[in-house]
Amino acid sequence: xxxxxxxxxxxxxxxxxxxxxxxxxxxxxxxxxxxxxxxxxxxxxxxxxxxxxxxxxxxxxxxxxxxxxxxxxxxxxxxxxxxxxxxxxxxxxxxxxxxxxxxxxxxxxxxxxxxxxxxxxxxxxxxxxxxxxxxxxxxx
Amino acid sequence: xxxxxxxxxxxxxxxxxxxxxxxxxxxxxxxxxxxxxxxxxxxxxxxxxxxxxxxxxxxxxxxxxxxxxxxxxxxxxxxxxxxxxxxxxxxxxxxxxxxxxxxxxxxxxxxxxxxxxxxxxxxxxxxxxxxxxxxxxxxxxxxxxxxxxxxxxxxxxxxxxxxxxxxxxxxxxxx
Amino acid sequence: xxxxxxxxxxxxxxxxxxxxxxxxxxxxxxxxxxxxxxxxxxxxxxxxxxxxxxxxxxxxxxxxxxxxxxxxxxxxxxxxxxxxxxxxxxxxxxxxxxxxxxxxxxxxxxxxxxxxxxxxxxxxxxxxxxxxxxxxxxxxxxxxxxxxxxxxxxxxxxxxxxxxxxxxxxxxxxxxxxxxxxxxxxxxxxxxxxxxxxxxxxxxxxxxxxxxxxxxxxxxxxxxxxxxxxxxxxxxxxxxxxxxxxxxxxxxxxxxxxxxxxxxxxxxxxxxxxxxxxxxxxxxxxxxxxxxxxxxxxxxxxxxxxxxxxxxxxxxxxxxxxxxxxxxxxxxxxxxxxxxxxxxxxxxxxxxxxxxxxxxxxxxxxxxxxxxxxxxxxxxxxxxxxxxxxxxxxxxxxxxxxxxxxxxxxxxxx
Numbered sequence: 001x002x003x004x005x006x007x008x009x010x011x012x013x014x015x016x017x018x019x020x021x022x023x024x025x026x027x028x029x030x031x032x033x034x035x036x037x038x039x040x041x042x043x044x045x046x047x048x049x050x051x052x053x054x055x056x057x058x059x060x061x062x063x064x065x066x067x068x069x070x071x072x073x074x075x076x077x078x079x080x081x082x083x084x085x086x087x088x089x090x091x092x093x094x095x096x097x098x099x100x101x102x103x104x105x106x107x108x109x110x111x112x113x114x115x116x117x118x119x120x121x122x123x124x125x126x127x128x129x130x131x132x133x134x135x136x137x138x139x140x
Numbered sequence: 141x142x143x144x145x146x147x148x149x150x151x152x153x154x155x156x157x158x159x160x161x162x163x164x165x166x167x168x169x170x171x172x173x174x175x176x177x178x179x180x181x182x183x184x185x186x187x188x189x190x191x192x193x194x195x196x197x198x199x200x201x202x203x204x205x206x207x208x209x210x211x212x213x214x215x216x217x218x219x220x221x222x223x224x225x226x227x228x229x230x231x232x233x234x235x236x237x238x239x240x241x242x243x244x245x246x247x248x249x250x251x252x253x254x255x256x257x258x259x260x261x262x263x264x265x266x267x268x269x270x271x272x273x274x275x276x277x278x279x280x281x282x283x284x285x286x287x288x289x290x291x292x293x294x295x296x297x298x299x300x301x302x303x304x305x306x307x308x309x310x311x312x313x314x315x
Numbered sequence: 316x317x318x319x320x321x322x323x324x325x326x327x328x329x330x331x332x333x334x335x336x337x338x339x340x341x342x343x344x345x346x347x348x349x350x351x352x353x354x355x356x357x358x359x360x361x362x363x364x365x366x367x368x369x370x371x372x373x374x375x376x377x378x379x380x381x382x383x384x385x386x387x388x389x390x391x392x393x394x395x396x397x398x399x400x401x402x403x404x405x406x407x408x409x410x411x412x413x414x415x416x417x418x419x420x421x422x423x424x425x426x427x428x429x430x431x432x433x434x435x436x437x438x439x440x441x442x443x444x445x446x447x448x449x450x451x452x453x454x455x456x457x458x459x460x461x462x463x464x465x466x467x468x469x470x471x472x473x474x475x476x477x478x479x480x481x482x483x484x485x486x487x488x489x490x491x492x493x494x495x496x497x498x499x500x501x502x503x504x505x506x507x508x509x510x511x512x513x514x515x516x517x518x519x520x521x522x523x524x525x526x527x528x529x530x531x532x533x534x535x536x537x538x539x540x541x542x543x544x545x546x547x548x549x550x551x552x553x554x555x556x557x558x559x560x561x562x563x564x565x566x567x568x569x570x571x572x573x574x575x576x577x578x579x580x581x582x583x584x585x586x587x588x589x590x591x592x593x594x595x596x597x598x599x600x601x602x603x604x605x606x607x608x609x610x611x612x613x614x615x616x617x618x619x620x621x622x623x624x625x626x627x628x629x630x631x632x633x634x635x636x637x638x639x640x641x642x643x644x645x646x647x648x649x650x651x652x653x654x655x656x657x658x659x660x661x662x663x664x665x666x667x668x669x670x671x672x673x674x675x676x677x678x679x680x681x682x683x684x685x686x687x688x689x690x691x692x693x694x695x696x697x698x699x700x701x702x703x704x705x706x707x708x709x710x711x712x713x714x715x716x717x718x719x720x721x722x723x724x725x726x727x728x729x
Contacts, residue, residue, distance in 0.1 A: 008438075010328075030386055060471050067474040071477070074478070074485065076297075079278040084489060105300070106658070114651065
């Protein structure tokens with residue numbers, strides 16, 4: 001059992017060594033002539049303006065958390081997929097309807113997220129209704 | 141630890157020691173680093189090594205789920221939040237007498253005692269594995285999840301649904 | 316020779332090392348060839364010549380580039396977060412190499428896959444999800460506006476397409492009944508649709524497998540940040556995205572990761588949908604041609620490499636053909652099209668397995684017909700709502716035109 005994973009562990013070690021070697025080699029081999037212009041952040045040739053560590057839209061955060069929740073939902077099903085096909089008929093019928101109920105709650109969450117436009121990236125329509133967007137635009 | 145004990149070690153022991161060492165080192169790194177992004181990275185490393193520890197215990201599905209859920213999803217969110225808040229290094233105020241530190245050491249020692257007395261000492265007397273051969277395999281878990289643990293399984297889906305609705309409500313601009 | 320056999324064949328750890336080397340070394344040697352192939356093919360498609368000076372047909376060009384990059388100055392900008400900036404390229408390259416641990420490229424279990432574990436597909440999902448870290452860290456550590464935007468875009472894109480990729484693989488896992496990739500290859504050796512024993516049942520030939528293959532292919536392109544999904548490094552708006560601040564070999568390492576990931580994902584596609592290491596979907600043993608079946612097994616790595624090459628050529632072809640997507644289009648494609656399609660496909664496969672087990676082949680066919688009817692119903696509904704959306708957009712344009720400061724269209728024309 002354990003010996004199966006020795007391969008993975010070895011591959012992880014080899015991959016990590018390779019990656020580390022590639023990154024450090026050019027550091028060692030290349031010349032180093034530091035000038036202030038060379039080491040300033042790239043901003044199309046002009047002096048950098050302000051800090052780059054700006055705050056960014058909450059949208060990215062929302063996508064990440066919805067991804068986690070949906071991901072976990074699917075994780076529960078992976079183990080079932082391996083037994084479903086070869087199982088006896090009684091288990092198949094029972095677990096099939098179990099799965100349907102489970103997926104129904106998934107679909108419910110998904111439809112909710114679509115309805116409130118959680119995945120829309122157009123700022124005028126995101127997390128609002130179409131009518132709301134039009135009204136705010138008319139007002140502006 | 142004497143020489144005889146070391147000679148009686150199998151390769152599995154050394155593998156465990158190496159993995160546990162990395163896991164412990166990264167765990168210390170989580171607390172020791174001042175920069176939150178580095179702490180989060182240490183946590184990623186810790187979760188990844190933990191997966192291998194699960195593999196050595198024949199709990200394959202648990203191990204890979206650890207990587208999929210924690211390393212691949214939750215830690216990404218952690219990094220997002222850290223970048224969102226843009227904390228940078230923590231500037232700590234120096235206190236003369238920090239009560240938290242003393243209390244922390246006290247509770248740490250207590251936890252060490254509980255683990256030592258309840259987990260490590262009883263485990264020392266066990267010589268043969270109690271779990272079945274395909275104990276951590278996906279087939280076993282799939283069957284158990286859909287027969288014995290049907291209710292927790294279904295409740296988990298509702299919990300996740302609440303999570304989806306709640307997170308969208310929080311992120312919404314207008315309530 | 317005997318001690319070699321002792322170390323690399325009988326000894327389990329040595330054997331594992333042999334398998335790792337047999338996997339990593341070909342990738343390391345093939346990646347430069349891959350870069351050459353992309354540059355030549357792309358030039359040819361764009362009516363150019365491409366690199367043709369170094370070596371025969373310019374084959375040594377990538378190697379010359381690599382040597383040059385190793386000796387270039389490794390600039391570390393002042394504003395970066397030193398340690399994270401340093402390790403980010405390595406973190407980006409690592410999953411590309413570690414991805415293929417469960418991939419079988421031949422029939423001999425002593426040589427391949429590196430670890431024949433019963434969670435093979437999940438392992439691929441898990442490692443590919445680690446690909447996010449490289450870009451996020453590079454974007455964050457660079458302390459550059461373009462890098463941060465590129466890193467953010469890339470991470471949101473990667474996690475969005477991972478869900479659909481998981482659902483596509485899930486349908487195939489359900490149809491196989493195993494997470495082991497060698498079992499998947501074995502399942503595809505069976506008779507086509509359970510009826511024609513001479514032809515192999517490659518999953519791309521089954522209706523659900525075809526849809527899953529489509530979803531998986533699109534998701535793989537998004538996961539490897541290739542055109543038309545290369546928004547994170549969109550050069551006309553973000554300079555180079557998350558690797559703007561990287562120079563020398565560190566810069567090249569990001570590309571190496573991309574190419575290695577392309578290579579291995581093509582291998583995963585071949586294994587899951589295209590029958591693995593088999594050359595053609597014909598069961599030679601069923602036709603009574605044992606000699607051909609034997610040679611098919613012996614030449615398996617070549618056939619597998621051939622399929623990988625086909626996949627990569629497809630990648631390059633797409634890059635030459637399709638324009639880049641807009642960011643909201645990318646998000647809505649992942650979340651609103653691929654994900655529901657994948658989930659629906661998954662439920663259909665479950666229903667198909669249940670009805671086949673209850674009512675035999677007829678139940679399976681009835682399920683397929685029913686699923687098709689549901690698809691037709693929903694596509695007509697969605698087409699209607701899309702029309703409504705177009706009307707909404709037109710309405711919005713009109714309100715903007717009638718605003719105070721806007722010039723009237725006629726005036727512009729005049």
